[in-house]
Amino acid sequence: MLFVGDDWAEGHHDVEVADEAGKVLKRARLADGTAGIARFHELVGRYAGEDAEPGDVLVCIEVDRGPWVRALVAAGYRVFGVDPKQAARHREILGSSGAKSDKGDAHALADMVRTRRHQLRQVAADSEVAEAVKVVTRAHQTLIWERTRHMLRLRVALRDYFPAALAAYKPLGLTSEAVLRLLVKAPTPQAAAKLTTGQITACLKGRRDVPAKAAAIQEVLRAEHLGLAPLVTTAYAATVKSLAAIITVLNAEIKTLQSEVEAHFGRHPDAEIILSQPGMGAILGARVLAEFGDAQGRYASAKARKNYAGTSPITRQSGRTRVVQARFVHNDRLVDALHMQASCAILHDPHVRAYYDQLKTRDISHNAALRQVGNRLVGILHGCLKTHTTYDQATAWSHHHHDLAA
Template structure:
């Protein structure tokens, strides 16, 4: 067997190859791309016998994604992705001098996969469909986060010079196309006060009760308010127009990407299983699928999936002290999706709601209760994916009824 430490950078890889005894048989720097990968294959061939298998090559690297990692997995090598924090701790074990270099990092990674491979997560290749779902869902979620950031900037600017707009547009939301059209047309208090009911109604096209809403908005825009000097207000208006243009563009692209998310997610064979889960629709289901992946051997058990999801707690015990904490090192995108799933599930599934109410009755906080609900839902999802069956309320929650009956 060969043990390879790969310390990657944007344009090159520092490689160290060790044998089973920990001797470094080769150190080399390879370029990123096809030429570097071809040289990597040639390097492996130099030290492996002809009857060896690609699985006899174990590669340790501090990332689990990208074309380089995907090429290693496709070649049949066993690739182990480690957290940089894990790699740093292992480096401290094999050297206490505090020295650090790219070659030294490659040496530490090779030694790590040689001595502790049974403790490291192996990269499992997802299908092309799952990879495509991940790309579009992450892009969609990133644009949503960007829209929220720009919306908060818009809100802050309006609060400083045009507070009446916040009160007038509060029922619709600052990211509403109708609100953006009105702000683009009248970004100052003086111009907004001159808007007629018909102008406001035209911007509200597509909404319900347009006359009532238009009258309420006009009245709010014409109320007395504290403001800024005319010159300062004009400067704020320029920034608001820019923010309105950015948010309008983001709205368009978010809608376009949502269609892509639905199209790619619909091609996945497990899509119906995800959609059968309580609290999951197309967008949330696609996010959960994207972040979990679909490699069959990635999660050995429901507990392993829960640990990766970050929903299962961790216990710290020393002497007579024992405490239970939430996991703070986790996949933020997955945790966000599971939190939203739990929030929706307690509204639409009576068994999930009963479990949530039971937790709240034990003085568990709202967010902690949602995290426990999410943890249970992850276990249910794992069972459904393992057996290829849809969510069944009776099967998923029968243990609670058996316990209550006993």
């Protein structure tokens, strides 16, 4: 067997090839891309035995995705993607001096996969559909997060020079198209106070009870408020118009990507199973699929899936002290999706709601209870995916309520 440590950078890879005894056979720096992969195959072929199989080559690298990793997996090598924190801890085992280099990192990775491969998770390639879902879903969620950041900046600016706008437009939402149009049309308190009912109505087109809402907005905008110097107000207005323009573009692109997410997710064979889960819609389902992946055998058990999801608790024990707490190291995107699923599930599924209520009777906080609900839902999802069956309330909760009563 050969053990390869691959310390990757943006444009190159430092690799070390070692044998089963830990003897270093070769160190090299390979370019990223097809030329580098060809050179990698050449190195492996030089030191592998004549009867060696691709599966006899174990590669350890601090990433589990991308064209390079996909090429290694496609070649049949056993690739282990490790967390950089894991690699750093193993490097400290090999030496306590604190020295660090690319060659040293490659050596640590090669030694890690040679001595601890039974503790590492092998990279399992997702299907092309799942990878496509992951790309568009992450882009969609990133744009939503960016819109929230710009909305908060917009809110801060309005609070500083135009608080009446916050009061007038609060029922509509600062990221709504109606509010953005009003801010572009009248970005200063003076201009907003001159807006007619007809102008406001035109911006509210498509909403319910437009005349009443327009009158209420006009009343707030024309009331007396404290203000700033005209020059300062003009400067703030320029920034608000820019923020409004950015949010308008983000709104449009979010809608476009949402349709892409739904289209790609709908092509996946597990889409029906995921959508059958309580509290799960197309967007949340796509996020869950994207972050879990669909590679067969990636999660050996429901517990393994829960641990990866970050919903299962961890125990810290030393002497007489024993503390059970939430996991702080987790996939933020997946945790966010599962939290939203649990929040929706308790509103629409009576069995999930009953479980949540029983948790609350133990004086568990709302977020902690949602985390436990999410943990249970991850286990149910794992069982459904494993058996290729859709969610069934009776099957999913038949024994759990009995356990709680006991």
